[in-house]
Amino acid sequence: MYKNLEELRQEIVFSYFEEITKIPRCTGNEKGISDYLVDFANVRDLEVIQDDALNVIIKKQATPGYEHVPTVILQGHMDMVCEKNNDTEHDFNKDPLQLRVDGDMLYATNTTLGADNGIAVAYALALLGAQTTPHPALEVVITTEEETSMGGAFAVDPDHFEGKVLINLDSEEDHKLLVSSAGGVKAIQRAPITWEETEDDLTGFRITVGGLKGGHSGMSIHEERGNAAKIMGRFLHQLTDVPYLMQEINGGSAPNAIPREMNAVILIHQNNIQHLKDKIEAWNRLLKNELHASDPTILISLERMIPDTSNVFSQDTKHKTITSLMLIPNGVQSMSMEIKGLVESSTNLGIVSTSDKEIVFESDIRSSIKSLKEDIVARSKLAAELAGCHFMTDLDYPEWPYNPDSKIRKVFEKVHKEKYNTDAEIIAVHAGIECGIFIDKIPGLDAISIGPDIYDAHTPNEHISISSALNTWNYLLAVLEAMKEADL
Incomplete structure (x- = not known):
């Protein structure tokens, strides 16, 4: 157990981790950390490439005796989600994170820690700076913009790599081997608005669907939590015996978040x-009967408003809006038959917004099977056409399909059994990670993802288990050493 930060920095991994927490690296502001990585490589006479997207690739030769082992690509991302508590004064553009040790946990103070994915950068630096650690030839690639668009990974030139084995370091559960992830695409449906004037003797009301849990559409979609947009659509559709005019509809925070309100x-x-x-x-x-298990606090509420009778939806616009809410696919679409309990395909209607010209419906479509993702897109497009709306897609990223014949997975499994006398858990996630992009770029790439226990990522309470981070580090070193005798 480490009592304070001074003790913890004696561990080489956390020494590097502390160093990078002093450098601004919010998504979209990665120039400083990217240049730091380039300087790190240059000081050590390592081959380094910095591309136009600020991705950094650093290459290191194999240690003696490992020249015959296939080159290994180590991969993580340099950017972090920058969130802080409302009462916290912190400028992510210049202020270093204020680290603190609490038992086995490392936190930042009232801000995100950036262990997602700063710990991968720290592992990479520790390996690149090591003098005697045995390993195959390494191609370390640290990408940008992972937390938003995965734009860095998309921009990587595959011609920079010789390796056909990828170890991604962006997982957040120790003793688990991530072997598959979903691909995804953002679907956008637009309903043009025709505005009309109406009579003056009307009363305005704001109807709110709230009290829902929401959650990440990749990690929580299987829990059948209520979707506020779909519920609002059902309610408005059933409101046929109460003649009403419609003026606006808004809600949801992101396409990949189940809307709570x-x-x-x-x-x-x-x-x-x-x-x-x-x-x-x-x-x-x-609704309380339907959602008593998943969302027991759901509530439709009513608030009186001063009406603006000069600007209401035409009946055609109202019809398009409600039809869209009813027809846009949502929820789990298929389950995996290979990995028990894994959602294979899903879609989430995450945002509905009204502007002067249109109502926009934004959905996040995911699948670990490309053809099923395309099928959901096709059905979503058909729903838009039936509702008389425009349809487009954006931010399409590839899936990482499960490879039953993965050789690198077998090495990790063997080392885990020998090191811990227990089997590693094989997992897949219904979310997107960069492995799918690299597999799409490099034919025949054999990939796996590992990482330590990280909690409350993307929140000011983000923290990492110190013992787990060191365990993952030692596990990685043991795997690299074992590759000398492995069949890769």
């Missing part, structure tokens, strides 16, 4: 107000 503004006659309230009360009973 959705608001719609409607206008009705005074004599229909009680009927609307009764309808909401009935639907609250219905």
